[in-house]
Amino acid sequence: MPASLRPDVAFDAGATLGEGPVWDEEQQRLLWVDILPGLVHRFDPATGSDDTFGVGKPVGSASLRRDGGLVLAVEDGFALLDPAWQRLDQVAVIEHPGPPARFNEGKCDPAGRFLAGTMAYDETAGAGSLYRLDPDLAVTKLLDGVTISNGLAWSADGTTMYYIDSPTQGVDAFHYDIDTGRLANRRRVVDIPVAAGIPDGMTIDADGCLWMALYGGSAVHRYAPDGHLDTTVSFPATNITCPVFGGREFHQLYVTSARDGLDERQRAAQPHAGAVFAVDVGARGLPGLRFAG
Ligand code: BGC
Ligand code: CA
Numbered sequence: 001m002p003a004s005l006r007p008d009v010a011f012d013a014g015a016t017l018g019e020g021p022v023w024d025e026e027q028q029r030l031l032w033v034d035i036l037p038g039l040v041h042r043f044d045p046a047t048g049s050d051d052t053f054g055v056g057k058p059v060g061s062a063s064l065r066r067d068g069g070l071v072l073a074v075e076d077g078f079a080l081l082d083p084a085w086q087r088l089d090q091v092a093v094i095e096h097p098g099p100p101a102r103f104n105e106g107k108c109d110p111a112g113r114f115l116a117g118t119m120a121y122d123e124t125a126g127a128g129s130l131y132r133l134d135p136d137l138a139v140t141k142l143l144d145g146v147t148i149s150n151g152l153a154w155s156a157d158g159t160t161m162y163y164i165d166s167p168t169q170g171v172d173a174f175h176y177d178i179d180t181g182r183l184a185n186r187r188r189v190v191d192i193p194v195a196a197g198i199p200d201g202m203t204i205d206a207d208g209c210l211w212m213a214l215y216g217g218s219a220v221h222r223y224a225p226d227g228h229l230d231t232t233v234s235f236p237a238t239n240i241t242c243p244v245f246g247g248r249e250f251h252q253l254y255v256t257s258a259r260d261g262l263d264e265r266q267r268a269a270q271p272h273a274g275a276v277f278a279v280d281v282g283a284r285g286l287p288g289l290r291f292a293g
Pocket of ligand 1: 017035104105148149150166198199200201215241
């Protein structure tokens with residue numbers, strides 16, 4: 001492996017289920033969540049400091065708002081955090097049908113809507129959904145029958161949405177109607193062999209390639225637009241959850257990980273499980289998309 005593809009530990013957080021990294025280019029900080037304890041983290045790579053906001057319930061994902069603060073997918077709906085990180089307002093309560101469930105990954109589309117999906121805690125097949133929160137705070141269900149709603153990414157022109165429902169072992173693409181936020185024409189674009197791990201979070205680079213975390217696979221993979229695997233980055237932790245590009249030139253790939261899902265022996269062998277890693281992969285990311293509400 002070239003030396004440049006060896007990840008560094010950026011922040012040895014020991015997170016239970018570190019997830020959803022988002023780069024704030026204005027503050028030059030990395031936002032991320034620890035889903036199960038319900039913590040939103042703000043990490044400053046320049047100083048190594050990290051502060052947290054406790055949501056009081058599991059938090060699946062967070063995204064920046066255009067006017068400051070965050071939009072969150074919390075266990076049972078959507079919430080807005082003010083710019084001072086003092087006041088949390090739950091703006092939508094969503095009852096999950098079926099077994100106990102929670103929100104998982106979410107991300108903003110290029111028009112400033114926030115999309116986030118759900119999963120049953122026990123991963124019951126088909127018990128999850130994908131929802132859209134519009135800037136006027138209206139909620140629309142986009143997909144049903146999802147199992148573990150995970151990675152989301154949009155092509156630079158906004159017309160293609162990439163989506164991972166983890167147990168399907170791959171990435172689907174949709175035609176995305178940027179004016180209405182509607183999905184159409186679902187098709188499979190990447191298949192992941194079971195032996196490589198479970199497809200989890202993803203981000204897209206300036207060349208339109210997808211960078212995908214492999215939970216259980218100790219890796220991040222890059223897939224070219226034609227679906228072929230062209231880069232593998234290995235990590236000293238099995239459960240790699242989500243990548244995002246950050247840093248001044250969007251050249252650092254920040255990657256979250258989890259201690260969750262490891263037995264005692266694996267935890268002892270993987271002291272950096274739950275860390276935020278950083279690796280210069282020689283590609284560039286794009287500025288993150290923000291919520292318009
Ligand atoms: C979920 C985990 C799950 C993992 C792999 C994550 O997004 O939060 O609960 O184990 O994906 O599917
Ligand atoms: Ca995830």
